[in-house]
Amino acid sequence: MVYLFYRVDGETSAMATFQGRPAYLQIADDIRQQITGDTLRAGDKLPSESELMTDYGVSRIVIRNAVEVLQNEGLVIKQQGRGTFVREQRPMRRRVLGDLYGKRPTGSPMKRATEAEGRRSEWEYQSRRTTATKAISERLGIEPGDPVTRTNYRFFADDEPIMLSTSYEALATTEGTPVEQPEGGAITGVVPRMDAIGLHITHVTEDVNARAPRPYESESLQIAPGVPVMAITRTYFAGERPVETADIIVAADRYTLTYNVPVPAADEA
Structure with missing residues (x-):
């Protein structure tokens, strides 16, 4: 069946016609x-x-x-x-993993990336001690029930909420050190904090999935109905040792995730 609609003035609508399409x-x-x-x-x-x-x-x-x-x-x-x-379509902003860690950070890479766009960077957080679930223990290489520090973040750019993050660190790694509290000392950002206690981050892994937002995510990020989120699982490693892992949520209509992947030179292959 072919649908062809006409406006009241007798002109054909701009709509394309398709067979069998409701x-x-x-x-x-x-x-x-x-x-x-x-x-x-x-x-x-x-x-x-x-x-x-x-x-x-x-x-x-x-x-x-x-x-x-x-x-x-x-x-x-x-x-x-x-x-x-x-609805206003907010401009897509590229988030490039290689740009975040092209130079070894001395502070929060999210703050640096946001301010590089000419936008003011702020965040709110809440840290507490808890125990590792099975999933978190597998990601951190510890036992289920081991103590961890969990920190919930909401990041802003010019007062616009742009990202949620929930991070986990094993207390066995940071307890009793100057960086035990992720946001409680003079040093912030996973890489410089771990550098301060002799654990030097060597690489970061990310797994990205798209899904419908949870109700609290929609509210916290002011996401319009029907807009999916990108759910990112990020883990920081010092050699083979995972030292921090995080669940990150961004609205899919605000960011494009772009990854720079270095390829070894021919004589290094």
């Missing part, structure tokens, strides 16, 4: 194209449901389904009593 998806395609093509811009109000019904010649439920698709994609946002508006 009408609400075609309408969503049309509006999406207007948004990505800059016909509709951030802050613009979409026509009312009644106006869209007239424009596309379909029922209210079809229009609602189409708008729901766009809302779930993070392209529009509904405001109670006001209507549906095109």
